[in-house]
Amino acid sequence: NTAESFNSILERAKQGVFHYMSSKHLPRYLNEIGFRWDHRI
Structure with a gap:
């Protein structure tokens, strides 16, 4: 699930x-994490 994956990245x-x-x-923290999520390989 996308929400669970994003939440795990947030926790890490x-x-x-x-x-x-x-x-x-x-x-700002959420924007940074969202940017990393959008630009992951």
């Missing part, structure tokens, strides 16, 4: 890349 990014996601910058 939170644990591995960003470590802390503030609500103030949450749209």
Whole structure:
């Protein structure tokens, strides 16, 4: 399922890349993850 796949990428990014996601910058984090999702190989 696409939603489950995106959610797993979000969780991995939170644990591995960003470590802390503030609500103030949450749209920026989601845009970055969405960009990576759209441009994956």
